[in-house]
Amino acid sequence: MSGLAIDNISMRFDLPNGTSVQALKNVSLDLKAGELLSVLGPSGCGKTTLLNIVAGFLAPTDGRIVLNGHEVKGPDAERGMVFQQGALFEWMSVRENVGFGPSMKGMAKAEKDKIVNHLLDVVGLGAFKEKAVYELSGGMQQRVALARCLANDPDVILMDEPLGALDALTREKMQSLVLKLWKETGKTIILITHSVEEALLLGERLLVMAPRPGRIHKEYRLPFAELGVNQDLREVKKHPEFAVKREEILGMIWDMEEEIMGRTEASA
């Protein structure tokens, strides 16, 4: 079967002081190929842990991840990852960074160059091929990271707050770029974010997670990602439904944060 299945995942971290933290409890989710899922939740709800498990960086305490019919055992090129920042290789040029995946596979140079040139044009960095990555701005660096991930042609793209460190304007442009790439490549994408607005804009499906233990609180199916593909994102935000959903989710997360604070105060 095609698609990604998160099957009853639990994750417990044992701390050095003998206690343990239940980061995730019985999380299950099915993603069809080409779906765009955004994950939202207060800090400590296990979003990043979930992503790391899907990527194969962490082995879950319980449960399994199944991609296209086979179980995930570790990191692999079929699941590309885009990090918040600082994951580019600063000792390589932009071109070498984007070509890293194909190089590791031992792809012929001509074919690799074709892919790299094409992707750099797609993300709008055609003129910066030979630049060092540290000479680029934060937004441009994230474009390189996106291109590097796409160069490997993964089945699933995992994004861990990829736009979190960008300024508001750059961020809006990058959101459009993510939607455009999603539509053009048809990849399955899981995107983690702190921003309710971003989750609404970029989530065909939206998952709100709750903390302690990390679990799925509520799931939405949203029309905004589809709208955003052909429309200015600012227009999408004017959609009456958008404001309603935003207030609803904000309130939900606000309550969770309050609850956490209250709990810590009570135990303190």
Add this chain to the structure above:
Amino acid sequence: MIVLLLYVFIFVVAFFLVTKVIAKATTRDFTSLKTVTFGDESAVRPNRAASVISILTLFLLWGMFTGSTLLPKFLHAPGPFEGLATFEYTAEAPGQGSDTATVSVMVHPIDQSVDAPEVDPGEGWAKNDSATVGVWRSGLIRVDGNDEFGRDEGAEVVAVNGQPISPGGEVITDFGRIGMSPKGTLNFEPNQGWQMEPIWLPAPEAVVARVVEIASEGFRGSTLWEHLGYSLFRVIVGFLCGAIVGIPLGYAMGLSDWFRGWFDPIVEFMRPVPPLALIPLVIIWAGIGEVGKIILLFLAALWIMAIAARSGVSGVRISKVHAAYSLGASKWQIMRYVIIPNSLPDIFTGARVAMGVCWGTVVAAELVAAEKGAGMMIMVASKFQNTDIVIMGIILIGIIGFGIDMLMRWAERLLVPWKGKG
């Protein structure tokens, strides 16, 4: 004290001259309006004019207080008295009344020997005298030695240049001080001036002349370049050995918990031991030859390089490793394309520190015992009070140490331009 005051004076004058007078006249930008500079290091750039004046001031003071011929005479600090000094003494002998005679003292440079000036014995029972004294030196003058009535006959000197003097007392003259010893002998001390004697601090041109002399004739059987070359050779070989062993060791410690556990106590113990403290042991084990020196420098560089490589490996951001994994890299590919390039800036920093430590250690080791080398040169010279060679050696050691650091920085910029940009 005078030197310090003069230094402060030049500092203040140059500061006002450059920043207030010259800068006002030329630049009209808004930099001076920047108010928040405290704690903002990047806002403070070295003033190049200040650097140049600072260096010139040091040489100026050096020249002034050593009577350098490079400076015009009027800039010199007052020099010691040199030339012919004359004074009169008045002696009294029982039953003979007082008589006055003249003493002529030739004050001569200490590296020349001169004859005492010829003087006419003169009238009276007290006869004129003559003597020689070196510049900066003093001399007892037995003025009664040639008198008809000397100390043995009960005569005693009662005045110098008409001023009364008694044992323990003194008379100040234009050319110096004349004291009287408890026994009644005159002690002649010509003015020493404010300049330094060459045995304490030679003039700059004397040091330069010595560089030229040693560069062409050599010192203790080796030329200057051989001495410096030997020191450099030891540093480079010792450092390379340390790096060849230390870097793989550091990598192993950064990648394997077993290696880390095994070598951690050794490295952490050896790291704070100053290499200088190992000199005696290395001399006992390996002697004072090249092998001993290289072992010492190897040990000096080894721990620094191992720790630098270790921190370079463990300092890699986990997201970079994760990114490489999810791009399909194997463990070896991650090692080759991620871990190693990521550790290079740290290794270069370590190499710079290690080269500096090695250079210091080799000079110290040569001070203790060596047949050739920069440290040996200044140590031997100091035993003969060849201050010019010592100063020359110190300056050359400083220049080479600085040069090594500059070279390493240059190599760093060239080879790891991504340093600090991750």
